[in-house]
Amino acid sequence: MNRNPQLNAHGELQHLITLEGLSREILQGILDTAEPFAEVAEREVKKVPLLRGKSVFNLFFENSTRTRTTFEIAAKRLSADVINLNINTSSASKGESLLDTVDNLAAMQADMFVVRHASSGAPYLIAQHLAATGREHIHVVNAGDGRHAHPTQGLLDMYTIRHYKKDFTRLTVAVVGDVLHSRVARSQIHALRTLGVPEIRVIAPRTLLPSGVADMGVRVFQDMKEGLKGVDVVMMLRLQNERMQGALLPSPQEYFKYYGLTPDKLRLAKPDAIVMHPGPMNRGIEIDSAVADGSHSVILPQVTFGIAVRMAVMSMLAGS
Amino acid sequence: MKIHIRNGHVIDPANGIDRAADVFIAKGKIVGVTGGNPRGDGAAPPGFEANATIDATGCIVCPGLVDLSARLREPGFEYRATLESEMAAAAAGGVTSLACPPDTDPTLDEPGLVEMLKHRARLPEFAHVYPVGALTINLEGKRLTEMAELAEAGCIAFGQANTPVLDTQVLMRAMQYAATFGFSVWLQAQDPYLAKNGVAHDGEISARLGLAGIPVVAETIALATILHLARETGVRLHLTRISSADGIEMVAAARATGIDVTCDVAVHHLHLCDQDIGFFNPHARLDPPLRAAADRDALRAGLASGAINALCSDHTPVDDDAKQTPFDEAEPGATGLELLLPLTLKWAAEMQLPLATALARVTIDPARILGIGGGTLSAGAAADVCVFDPQAPARISRETLKSQGKNTPFLGQELKGRVRCTLIEGHLAYDGAFA
Structure with missing residues (x-):
């Protein structure tokens, strides 16, 4: 089991299981x-x-x-x-x-x-x-x-970023939301690192971050306003219904107030920043409709x- | 039957013997260990005429191994393993005494079940079986079992296997009741809330693989509770399967304040850590989870120093169907009876420990925790003996394993140290010459 099982003996892709370890x-x-x-x-x-x-x-x-x-x-x-x-x-x-x-x-x-x-x-x-x-x-x-992992989602996200931003090696990218439970976030982080993005940030309350997240080569922010400053790309994550109330988060309202992407918060990012979301979106919970449907959003092109x-x-x- | 084991190198940690010597056995008991001259047989005791001779040239002769945890899966899980298959595995692994945890189905909470198990295990080629009785009925943590009756039926201690007692009042009373009769209580320290849904050590690897984590504090918080209650009740406490560096420190600190506590570690945890999960290898799904490399190193050092008292196989045969699943659905556990000796030797070699120190952790030290007379080659002791070639390769494969459980992270590997023969009360339980 030493060889990456998704590569064949010639180092070519036999399966696509994770983006981790791919060149x-x-x-x-x-x-x-x-x-x-x-x-x-x-x-x-x-x-x-x-x-x-x-x-x-x-x-x-x-x-x-x-x-x-x-x-x-x-x-x-x-x-x-x-x-x-x-x-x-x-x-x-x-x-x-x-x-x-x-x-x-x-x-x-x-x-x-x-x-x-x-x-x-x-x-x-x-x-x-x-x-x-x-x-x-x-x-x-x-x-x-x-x-x-969700490698094709990670790849389509990279495709989208490349389409709008061309060069990965000058970008600051923020991943926002439930990283703990997110296969999308893990695939995104591996791909962003491999493609040479110099600064990858994750933004979430501590309850939604795995304890070893810093070892994945990211900067961790609890304050969304700090984390969004000067970023080129904002990648929002979906918050599952069952996680909105309980021991992880007190309420969807409080989550939206502190971690929902609103036009106000988005203004802290670069003026030409793009906003992405893997879908399906929870409007008013992780993202404001004004952002989801706004000029920075590339959410529908992602699907295409x-x-x-x-x-x-x-x-x-x-x-x- | 009189047996003469000649030309071997005898290591009997309890008696400080570590030299070329011969062992003499009669009527199922050790008669004596003699010799010690660089070459040549030891002198037989006066009047001793052997009817059988075992040539142990090139081999170590030591007390049979004493294993503090081996699941025999009877009663209730006979599709996983049977007494016959697992006893064959024990003998092939040089294990002559073993404690079995109470998590059978039904659990070992009734004297009749214990008597039945002891009765079934009475064949001469079977290792001595020491059942750990259930501390609470059906391990539910609510009502105490009839500990005194269970002890009469053959239980040597009382525990909960891997199931915690949630109600601390019940736990305290169980300890008080056990202390009343002088019984030991064996507990595994894991807080069930912090461990909820967890399948791997909470850290870098679980974060990367997307596996739900079990943090180290799940162990230390449970340890704190258990140790405080042990101090309060004065019960003799044995902690099973310590998994973290922090846990070792807490046990050592408790011992320093006078709490009567011992602990053990599973042999897999000495050699593996969370990185060995690799690409979601279900064989690395263990309970407690394999922790970080630093924890593994602390366990290795703690066992060497004696901070951890004993090493056990934590033998848990699991059928293929329950292992050939995604990691988080796989049933925890690994087969271990036949790996205990080679993995003990591997640890000793890597730590550059004297063999006598290493073998003490699987013979006399666990025997003391069990409170049985075994684990030595003292004159008059039961002739439970393991003869092994420390250099001979032992291939770990589905074909070579006698246990019905083929579930081990070491599958396909070659380890050093092969049992040549195992004697149980002087009875040849395993003869590797023909294996």
Whole structure:
């Protein structure tokens, strides 16, 4: 298990499970590959035949509409056959284990699994199981696992930043919100570091920060106004409903007051700062509508770019 | 049956023996250890005529290992392991005495269950089994068990396995009641609230991997509670599976103020830390969690100095289905009976410790905590003996492990130290020559 399990023996991407440990060349290669796919979306016929005849299984053990849909669109634009499976937790209660499910679907001649799972590391387990059973030709794409990683989200965020800001090596980027529970934040931080962003800030109350967060190469701010000063990019994180009241936070109102992104707070950032959010947004909790719909917001372009980035990842893994 | 173990190097830490010598056994008991001249057999005791000879050339001859925690999974979890499979593992690992925690199903809270376990474990090739009785009924932390009855049935101490007693009033009364009869109470220190949902040490690795953390304060806060209650009640306290540097310091400080407390560490925690979780290896999911490298180093040093009294396998066989899952869903625990000796030797070699010091931590020291007579080669003691080749490679694989649990982070590795034979009361329980 010393070799990064998502790389093959030649150091090429076999699976996409996390952005951690991937080189700048690999990350830039994915972003470069995504560029022409963004143009495909502008055409009248939005299809290319790169995955013709391949079967992509969307394996969602946790609910998601947006991510699953964008993966589905991406695969279809690459001419793949797409099968959507919402397995939820009910299959576990029926007694079928994760690996049994995987074995059954692999027997249906899958070429790629796009996996979302509530447990951190689940895609590794699947990739290792496929390798151990001689089916390493089936690719695994992580569509979000627990708190661990959401690599295609991280990549589409990098694509968005590059689109608007060009050069990563002069930027100050702030990640704001529930870092503790966020797979998105972890993927963003790894990618920003690899791509050479000199200052990465995280802004959150202590209850929403993992204790080892400073070891990830970020500057930690508890005061949002301090943290936003002079930043080029503000990346907001979603706050899950169940975390708004209880032992982590007292109330959504207080959270919005101190950590919600309002026009006032945004004025502390650079005048040309962009505002991002992985969606779905909680308006009035982590972000003010005036910001979400305002001139700094690139939230909808993120969604569009997400399709191109996912096309790039799938074609690089399984393209003929 | 009279047995002569010849040409070996005898290490009996309790008696300060560490030299070339021969061991003589009759009627299941040690008759004597003689010799010590650089070459040549020790003289047999007068009138001793062996019917069997074991040639221990190149081997260490030591007391059979005493393991403070081995889950045999009976009753209740026979699909994970059976007495037969785990006793074979014990003998193959040189373990001749073991304590089993009460977290069976049903839990060891009834004298009948304990009697049944003792009865089932009575075969001559089986290690001596010392059940730790449940401190509270069904380990629920509400009602005391019939400790005196359970002790008569064979329990040597009372504990909660990994389940904490939430109600401190119940815990205090359980300690008072145990102290009334002079029984030891064995507890694992982990605050269940601070550990809630946690699956890994709270630190850099858990932050990076996105695993819910168990902070060190979960151990130290529980330790503070337990140690205060031990002082108050005067109970003889044994703390199981210390995992952190802070925890070791607290136990040492408590001992310095006169609290009657001992503690142990699991063998995995001497060699591994949270970094060994790697890419979410479910075999590294343990309870308590593998902590930071600095904690591991403190555990290694603490065991060497004696601040930690004993080393145990914390043997926990888990079936594949419960391990081949995402990390946070995997059942904690690792198989350990067959790794205890090689991992003890590895620790000793890496710390440059005398073998006698290292072996004391798995023989006489745990025997004293158990309050049994074993762990020595004294004349008249039960002939529980382990003969091992410290240099022979031991491959840890699914095929070589006799335990039904193949769950170990060391799977696929080659360690040094292989048991050549194990005697239990003079009975040849394991013969590695044919293994």
